[in-house]
Amino acid sequence: MSTANSDQKRTAFDAVALKFDATVDEDFEEFTLIVPAHNVIALLRSLRDHPDFLFEQLIDLCGVDFDQHAGRGDKHPERFAVVYHLLSVSKNTRVRVVVYLPEVEPIVRTVVGLWASANWFEREAFDLFGILFEGHPDLRRLLTDYGFVGHPFRKDFPLSGHVEMRYDDEKGRVIYEPVSIEPRVTVPRVVR
Amino acid sequence: MTEIRNYTMNFGPQHPAAHGVLRLIMEMDGEVVERIDPHIGLLHRATEKLAESKPYNHSIGYMDRLDYVSMMCNEHAYVLAIEKLLGVQVPIRAQYIRVMFSEITRIRNHLLWIAAHGLDIGAMAVFLYAFREREDLCDVYEATSGARLHAAYFRPGGVYRDLPEKMPRYASSKVHSDDEIHAKNMNREGSVLDFIESFVERFPACVDEYENLLTDNRIWKQRTVDIAVVSPERALQLGFTGPMLRGSGFAWDLRRKQPYEVYPELKFDIPVGATGDCYDRYLVRMEEMRQSNHIIKQCVDWLKDNPGSVMLDDHKLTPPSRESMKDDMESLIHHFKLFTEGYSTPPGQVYQAVEAPKGEFGIYIISDGANKPYRLKVRAPGFAHLAALDEMARGHMLSDVVAIIGTQDIVFGEVDR
Numbered sequence: 001m002s003t004a005n006s007d008q009k010r011t012a013f014d015a016v017a018l019k020f021d022a023t024v025d026e027d028f029e030e031f032t033l034i035v036p037a038h039n040v041i042a043l044l045r046s047l048r049d050h051p052d053f054l055f056e057q058l059i060d061l062c063g064v065d066f067d068q069h070a071g072r073g074d075k076h077p078e079r080f081a082v083v084y085h086l087l088s089v090s091k092n093t094r095v096r097v098v099v100y101l102p103e104v105e106p107i108v109r110t111v112v113g114l115w116a117s118a119n120w121f122e123r124e125a126f127d128l129f130g131i132l133f134e135g136h137p138d139l140r141r142l143l144t145d146y147g148f149v150g151h152p153f154r155k156d157f158p159l160s161g162h163v164e165m166r167y168d169d170e171k172g173r174v175i176y177e178p179v180s181i182e183p184r185v186t187v188p189r190v191v192r
Numbered sequence: 193m194t195e196i197r198n199y200t201m202n203f204g205p206q207h208p209a210a211h212g213v214l215r216l217i218m219e220m221d222g223e224v225v226e227r228i229d230p231h232i233g234l235l236h237r238a239t240e241k242l243a244e245s246k247p248y249n250h251s252i253g254y255m256d257r258l259d260y261v262s263m264m265c266n267e268h269a270y271v272l273a274i275e276k277l278l279g280v281q282v283p284i285r286a287q288y289i290r291v292m293f294s295e296i297t298r299i300r301n302h303l304l305w306i307a308a309h310g311l312d313i314g315a316m317a318v319f320l321y322a323f324r325e326r327e328d329l330c331d332v333y334e335a336t337s338g339a340r341l342h343a344a345y346f347r348p349g350g351v352y353r354d355l356p357e358k359m360p361r362y363a364s365s366k367v368h369s370d371d372e373i374h375a376k377n378m379n380r381e382g383s384v385l386d387f388i389e390s391f392v393e394r395f396p397a398c399v400d401e402y403e404n405l406l407t408d409n410r411i412w413k414q415r416t417v418d419i420a421v422v423s424p425e426r427a428l429q430l431g432f433t434g435p436m437l438r439g440s441g442f443a444w445d446l447r448r449k450q451p452y453e454v455y456p457e458l459k460f461d462i463p464v465g466a467t468g469d470c471y472d473r474y475l476v477r478m479e480e481m482r483q484s485n486h487i488i489k490q491c492v493d494w495l496k497d498n499p500g501s502v503m504l505d506d507h508k509l510t511p512p513s514r515e516s517m518k519d520d521m522e523s524l525i526h527h528f529k530l531f532t533e534g535y536s537t538p539p540g541q542v543y544q545a546v547e548a549p550k551g552e553f554g555i556y557i558i559s560d561g562a563n564k565p566y567r568l569k570v571r572a573p574g575f576a577h578l579a580a581l582d583e584m585a586r587g588h589m590l591s592d593v594v595a596i597i598g599t600q601d602i603v604f605g606e607v608d609r
Contacts, residue, residue: 028276028542056428059545060554060571070560071539085543085556085571089428089442092449096543117431120579143233143608152238159245187247191561192536 009093012052016043032096040099041109047086047095048114055086055095058115061122063129067155070191079103080131084111101131110136128153158183198226201590205234209312209594212604214578216593223590228582235608243568247534248274248348251568256342258570259606262301264293265548266606267346272452273544273555274348277537280509285500286350287453292491293336293345294546295484296388299395300329301549301601302481306402309474309598313415313591318405325398328391335360335384349510350503355495359387385492392489399481406474416470420584420596423468430583431576434551435480436600439465439473446547460487470599477601480549509535534563543571550574550601572606 010024013031017024020043022035035043047053061084066076078100086095099108110133111118122133123142130151133139141148150157160183163176203216210216213234219227239258243251255270256263268290275282282290303322310318330340335356337343345352359380362373379390406412422432427440437444445462447455463479465472503510511530512523539561545554551573558567577600584600585593 027540030541030543032541057431059431059433059552060543060556060569062556062569064558064567069558069566070562083556083569085554087552089437089444094450094543096541115431116426116429116583117576117579120575141233143236145233153241159241185245187250187533187563190533190536190563192563 013095016046016050016053019046030094030096032098034098034100037099037101037108040097041111041114044084044086044097044111044114047097053088053093053095054090055088055093057087057089058084058111058117058121059087059094060085061111061118061125063125063131063153065129065153065155076100080106080129082108082125082131105132106130107132107134109134112136127151130154196222203593205231209597211308211597211602213608214597214602214604216581218590218593220590225585225588225590225593228585228593230578230581232578232604233608235604237609239609240568240570244565247563248537248565249534251565252347253342253344256344257605258572258609259301259548259550259553259574259603260341261304261603262297262549263341263343264290264297264346265301265546266553267344268294269544269546269548269553269555271346271348272546273542273557274537276542276544277540277557277559278348278509278535279538280349280504280506282350282504283501284454285354285495285498286502288491288494288498289351289355289502290346291453291455291458292388292488292495295487295491296329296332298484298549299481299488300326302477302484303329305477305549305598305601306406306474309595309601310406310412312594312598313412315406315409315412318402321398321401321405325391325395328387331360332384332388332391335387347503347510349506350501352503354502355384357383359384385496388488389492392485392492395485396482399478399485403478407478413471415592415595416474416599418467419470419588419592420599421467421469422580422584426583427468430580432551432580433573433576434547434549435473435476436551436573436577438463438476440468441465446545446552450545452544452546458487458490460484470595473599536561536563537565545571548573550603550606551577553606570606570609572609574600574602574604574607578602578607 013024017033020035020039022033022043025032047055064081064083066072067079069076080101082099084097101108110122122136125131126139127141127143128151160179160181164179165174165176168175198219198221201218201220203218204210205213205215215231217229218225239254243254252267255266258266303326307319307322333343334340337345361377361380364373379387422440424440427437441464443462443464448462460483463476465476507526512526516523517527537559539559541558543554543556545552553573554571556569557565560566584596
């Protein structure tokens, strides 16, 4: 990526960020826009439709739980975040849009109306993190079991889960029981 | 008058055409599909959460098991993301080896795809031919990494080891005559690179063979032409990548557009479809096999002429040699630290995508400076493709659903993760 090209992009992103009260970050040659939740739809819409950007594709959407992150507080002001990865096929650029959501009632407007691919991505983020997408046409669980309780990718959800299942001979059906495995850490987390 | 009503039908999760564990709830009007609700997650193993609890290197093996028919391409995205985070540049020979194996993996994936897709919609023989060639590529995997499927061969900083000097040979046995064994060992006399070269030379004829069976086959065309047409606009909206996007007419290939490793040095073409139906996607993938073959040939030629290191010399990141550990205290300490604790990455977030056989396979890592990723997100191409199944199958017959699942090249390891 040439510097001139990068500066041009920077200017365009700065302009759109100013308009929607967002901040621009450039790290590892990737642009990140951090936007307040009430402006996220307007920002994404202009990223999709504005001739400077033309992000026709929502490549990825995921939830993040910053609960135990070392930068929680100053760098990451809220517990949850939704991260959008956009790709422009015509301009050959990428951008990341981050919106932080509070611990109680993490709700954000859906982007299914902007990109059809958001449908399952949002269902997944709801399933795994409990982030709610207002206006989503079909916000059901996607990856976890039928009747699953909890949101497993939250940091306070244990790696080994809460329940295990087995076939019970007497009852003649599969039953759920509290997990019998002890959680253990094989390699401790080290920050250097 | 009889009352005619829609009815709901269950498909899978144990069905040979479901390519794994796909469960579909289909609303049917006679034999025509009105609506499909795919139920996925039966193979969900929480790979991303597991990776968050382990040092970076421990998760390479999990990457193999995502899209379990294009193993090394998944590893490729993962190690590239880590290297981007660390800001390291791997030796040029390692880059060529990685690219060569990515393309070998692409051929392997497409061979399995054409075999299964053909089998699903009634072309039985292709399966046998495709698996004959796939077997040789399994042998290459095994000779180089020790495993036929889940290689764990790419490492941050390079590849696990250089290409071996000897290709394993068949031993004499009771069920095969000496002449048969000798014929099987004909192209195994030299190194692994020689074996790959002999494969590259005969493979285009093999692709011709598959195309002979299918491309002008009346039944094959009846089953694929004009089935599940995706317009260019919808392909973008639905998040399609890879052959699914190219089938709809976009010459979009990350190897060309956002190149990584040594792809800028290599010559290859990007095949593009015109109508966006199953037949076009079939043609795109067939041509991709030929192009991959061409790339492998260029890599083999380069690798034969340019010996060198295949792993970075930075022992904070890569293990020191066994010999040096025996009498060098520093090497011993490096080895111990690397295998008990791993390495820490600088805080930040990166997204790295590669052109996997199925489309854009991306790894998004958030690091908070620890020896484990804080959050790892796998962007799997099949996930977006399967989400479009409902739209693609509406108004088609039940039997076309199988053709659509086939053309999407669905593998549940990456959809469910």
